Amino acid sequence: MRNLLMKVNYDGTHYDGFQTQPQGNTIQDRLEQAILHLTGEALKITASGRTDAGVHAYGQPFNFITSSQIPLERWCLALNARLPQDIVVTEAKEVPLSFHSRRGAKRKTYRYTINGNRFPDPFQRRWQHHHPLKLDIMAMQQGLAHLVGTHDYTSFASRKSTKTSHVRTIYEAYMEIDRSMCRPGSDDQGVIHTYITGSGFLQHMVRIIMGTLIQVGERKYQADKVADILAACNRAAAGPTAVAKGLALWSVEYDEDNS
Amino acid sequence: MRNLLMKVNYDGTHYDGFQTQPQGNTIQDRLEQAILHLTGEALKITASGRTDAGVHAYGQPFNFITSSQIPLERWCLALNARLPQDIVVTEAKEVPLSFHSRRGAKRKTYRYTINGNRFPDPFQRRWQHHHPLKLDIMAMQQGLAHLVGTHDYTSFASRKSTKTSHVRTIYEAYMEIDRSMCRPGSDDQGVIHTYITGSGFLQHMVRIIMGTLIQVGERKYQADKVADILAACNRAAAGPTAVAKGLALWSVEYDEDNS
Numbered sequence: 007m008r009n010l011l012m013k014v015n016y017d018g019t020h021y022d023g024f025q026t027q028p029q030g031n032t033i034q035d036r037l038e039q040a041i042l043h044l045t046g047e048a049l050k051i052t053a054s055g056r057t058d059a060g061v062h063a064y065g066q067p068f069n070f071i072t073s074s075q076i077p078l079e080r081w082c083l084a085l086n087a088r089l090p091q092d093i094v095v096t097e098a099k100e101v102p103l104s105f106h107s108r109r110g111a112k113r114k115t116y117r118y119t120i121n122g123n124r125f126p127d128p129f130q131r132r133w134q135h136h137h138p139l140k141l142d143i144m145a146m147q148q149g150l151a152h153l154v155g156t157h158d159y160t161s162f163a164s165r166k167s168t169k170t171s172h173v174r175t176i177y178e179a180y181m182e183i184d185r186s187m188c189r190p191g192s193d194d195q196g197v198i199h200t201y202i203t204g205s206g207f208l209q210h211m212v213r214i215i216m217g218t219l220i221q222v223g224e225r226k227y228q229a230d231k232v233a234d235i236l237a238a239c240n241r242a243a244a245g246p247t248a249v250a251k252g253l254a255l256w257s258v259e260y261d262e263d264n265s
Numbered sequence: 266m267r268n269l270l271m272k273v274n275y276d277g278t279h280y281d282g283f284q285t286q287p288q289g290n291t292i293q294d295r296l297e298q299a300i301l302h303l304t305g306e307a308l309k310i311t312a313s314g315r316t317d318a319g320v321h322a323y324g325q326p327f328n329f330i331t332s333s334q335i336p337l338e339r340w341c342l343a344l345n346a347r348l349p350q351d352i353v354v355t356e357a358k359e360v361p362l363s364f365h366s367r368r369g370a371k372r373k374t375y376r377y378t379i380n381g382n383r384f385p386d387p388f389q390r391r392w393q394h395h396h397p398l399k400l401d402i403m404a405m406q407q408g409l410a411h412l413v414g415t416h417d418y419t420s421f422a423s424r425k426s427t428k429t430s431h432v433r434t435i436y437e438a439y440m441e442i443d444r445s446m447c448r449p450g451s452d453d454q455g456v457i458h459t460y461i462t463g464s465g466f467l468q469h470m471v472r473i474i475m476g477t478l479i480q481v482g483e484r485k486y487q488a489d490k491v492a493d494i495l496a497a498c499n500r501a502a503a504g505p506t507a508v509a510k511g512l513a514l515w516s517v518e519y520d521e522d523n524s
Contacts (some may be wrong), residue, residue, distance in 0.1 A: 017387040062388070082384065092387045096448060125341065128276040128351045129321070133388060189355060 007073055010081065011101045013065040017092040019132045019251065024057040024066070033057075033093060037068065040088035045074040054111045054258040058210070060250035062133050065096065067258050069107045110260050113177060115203040116212045117256040118248065120220075122195030123188060134197065135216075135252035141195060141223030143181060148229035149222040150179045150200070152236060153215060160239040162215050163208035164247075172239075175205040201256065210247050218245035266332055269340065270360045272324040276351040278391045278510065283316045283325070292316075292352060296327065299347035304333040313370045313517040317469070319509035321392050324355065326517050328366045369519050372436060374462040375471045376515040377507065379479070381454030382447060393456065394475075394511035400454060400482035402440060407488035408481040409438045409459070411495060412474060419498040421474050422467035423506075431498075434464040460515065469506050477504035 016033055026034045034051060042048050053068040076084065081098040089095070121127055121134040122141055153162075153176050160172040179202045188194035200219070202212055218235060221227045227245070235243045275292050285293045293310060301307050312327040335343065340357040348354070380386055380393040381400055412421075415434040422431050438461045447453035459478070461471055477494060480486045486504070494502045 015384075015387050086384065091385070091390060094384050094387050096384045125274075125345065125353050125355050126350070128274050128353050129392065131350060 007071055007103065009069055009071050009101050009103045009105055010078075011067060011069045011097075011099050011105060011107060012081065012085075012095050013067055013097040015064050015094045015096055016062060016066070017132065018057060018060050018062045020092065021059065023059045023061065024053055024055075024063075033063075033066075034068075036089055036093055037085070037095075040085045041070070041072075043088045044084050045072060045076070047072060047074065052107050054107045054114065055207075055255075057255055058213075058250050058253070062251075062254040064254060064256055065258070066255050067107045067111070067260075069101065069105060071103070107258075111206070111258050112261055113203055113205065113259040114207060115201055115256040115258075116207065117254050118200045118202075118212055118216045119252050119254070120198040120200075120216075122198050124192060124194055127187060127197075130197075133251055133254060135249050137220065138195075139224060140193075141198070141220070142225055143183065143195075143198065143223065145225070145229040146200075146219045146223045147181055149219050149227070149232035150181065150202075150215075152230070152233040153202075154179055157236055158239050159208055159211055159236070161235050161241055161244045162211045162218070163241065164210040164214075165241050167209045169208060172208055174208065174211075176202060177205070178203040212253055213248045213250065214241075214244050214246075216248035216252070220248060221245040266330055266362065268328055268330050268360050268362045268364055269337075270326060270328045270356075270358050270364060270366060271340070271344075271354050272326055272356040273322065274324060274353045274355055275322050276391065277316060277319050277321045279351065280318065282318045282320065283312055283314075283322075292322075292325075293327075295348060295352055296344070296354075299344045300329070300331075302347045303343050304331060304335065306331060306333065311366050313366045313373065314466070314514075316514055317472075317509050317512070320512045320514070321510075322514040324516060325514050326366045326370070326519075328360065328364060330362070366517075370465075370517050371520055372462055372464065372518040373466060374460055374515040374517075375466065376513050377459045377461075377471055377475045378511050378513070379457040379459075379475075381457050383451060383453055386446060386456075389456075392510055392513060394508050396479065397454075398483060399452075400457070400479070401484055402442065402454075402457065402482065404484070404488040405459075405478045405482045406440050408478050408486070408491035409440065409461075409474075411489070411492040412461075413438055416495055417498050418467055418470055418495070420494050420500055420503045421470045421477070422500065423469040423473075424500050426468045428467060431467055433467065433470075435461060436464070437462040471512055472507045472509065473500075473503050473505075475507035475511070479507060480504040 024033045051070040085095045121136045126136045156175040182199045183196040185196040283292045310329040344354045380395045385395045419431040441458045442455040444455040
C-alpha cells in the first residue's frame with residue numbers, strides 16, 4: 007500500500023465544487039472515477055479542503071491510499087487521459103502513510119481576481135469578477151490590513167457554517183494590480199488580484215471578505231469599518247458574498263517538504 | 266452618415282472564423298446581428314481581414330457606415346449587451362468616410378502561443394497549442410529570422426489561396442517565453458509566444474510558419490532549411506499547418522492616427 011499525494015489544477019466553471027455530491031458533478035467525483043478506471047480501485051480521496059461550486063484551483067493537493075503498482079511518473083499522464091480537459095493533475099509523489107492532505111495543511115492561500123477594466127475580457131471572463139466601476143484600491147488595502155492576525159471571523163463566515171470555532175489566523179493579505187491589458191489612455195483600472203494566506207478558511211470567508219472590500223472600494227464603507235465588522239462577530243455586519251468565479255485556491259503548504 | 270471604426274476582442278473557439286458564412290456562426294454575423302438589433306440597420310461591416318475558424322483576436326478593427334445618431338460613447342456597451350460573452354467590443358470612434366479598415370491596414374501582428382509545459386493549462390487551453398516535447402527555441406528563432414523581409418511566401422500559403430501575388434513583407438518576428446507557470450524543478454519549458462508583424466498575411470501563413478518552426482524545434486529540420494523552404498515557393502516543402510487555437514490576431518496598425 008502506498009499513500010500518493012497529487013496536485014490538481016481545475017477550471018471549476020462547470021462543477022459543483024470539489025467535494026463529492028449525489029449528482030456526481032464534482033472535481034472529487036471526476037478524480038475518483040479516473041482512478042477507478044485506471045486501477046480498478048473504488049477508493050475515496052482526501053483533499054486539502056473543499057471549494058465551492060464555480061471556484062477554481064491551482065495545485066490543490068489530494069491524497070489516497072492505493073495498492074496499485076503503477077510507477078509514480080506514470081500517474082499524471084494516465085489520470086489526465088481519463089479526466090475532462092478542465093481538470094489536470096500536475097504532480098504525484100509518495101508520502102508517509104500517516105500523511106493527510108487536509109489535517110496536514112498549515113497554510114492556504116486563496117486568490118480573488120477582479121477585472122476593473124471597463125470591458126470584460128472574453129479570454130479570462132470565467133475566472134474574473136468584472137467590476138468596471140471605480141474602486142479605491144488604497145482604501146481596500148487598508149480595509150484588508152484589519153483582517154490580518156488571529157481573530158474570530160464569524161462576520162465573514164456563511165451562516166450555514168457548522169464549525170464550533172470561527173477563530174482562524176490570516177498570516178498575510180495583499181493586492182496586486184496587473185495593468186497589462188489596460189487600453190492606453192482609457193480609464194481601465196487593471197486586473198486586481200487579492201491574495202489571502204491563512205491557517206484555514208471558513209465557508210465563503212474569502213468571498214465575504216471580498217464582497218466587503220468591494221463596498222470599501224466603492225466608498226460605501228470607510229476602510230476602518232472593516233475592523234468594526236470583524237469585531238461585531240455577526241454575518242449581517244459584513245458585505246455581500248462576492249461571486250464564486252473570481253476565486254481560486256492558489257497554494258497549500260505543509261510542514262516538512264511533503265507538499 | 267458616419268463611418269465608425271471599432272475594435273473587437275473575441276475568443277474564437279466556438280466560431281467559424283470572422284467572415285460571414287451561410288450558416289451564420291461567425292464573428293461578423295454576430296456583430297451585424299447586434300448592430301441590426303441596436304439600430305435597425307441591416308448593414309455590412311468591413312474588417313481588417315479574415316481570421317480562420319477557431320482563431321482569436323485582440324482589438325481587431327472593423328468599420329461601417331451608419332445613419333444612427335447613437336452617441337459614440339454608448340456604442341460599446343450597447344453592442345456588448347447584444348453580443349455573446351466571448352465577443353467584446355472595446356473601442357468606437359468616428360473616422361473619415363473614406364476610411365476602410367482592410368485597405369487602410371499597414372501592419373498586422375499575429376501571436377501564436379505554444380504551451381511547452383509538461384501538462385496542459387486548464388485555464389488557457391483554448392488559446393494554446395500544447396506541445397510538451399522538448400523544443401530547441403534557439404533554432405526556432407534562427408529559422409524564424411530567415412522569414413523576415415520581402416519574399417514570395419508561396420511555401421507558407423494554403424494551396425487554396427486565390428491571391429495573384431504571394432509577395433508580402435514581414436517587418437519583425439520574435440519569440441518570447443513566459444515561465445511564470447512552470448513548476449519549480451520541473452522540465453517545463455514555459456509558454457512560448459511568437460509575434461509576427463507583416464504588411465499582410467496569406468491564408469494559413471502564420472500557422473504554416475509555426476508548423477514549420479515546430480519541426481525545427483523538434484530538430485526534424487535544421488534552422489537553415491527554413492530559407493530553402495522559402496526559396497522553393499512550394500507548399501509541399503514546408504511543415505504542417507499548426508492548429509488554429511494557438512493563433513490570435515494581436516494588433517493592426519494604420520497610417521495617421523485613425524487606428
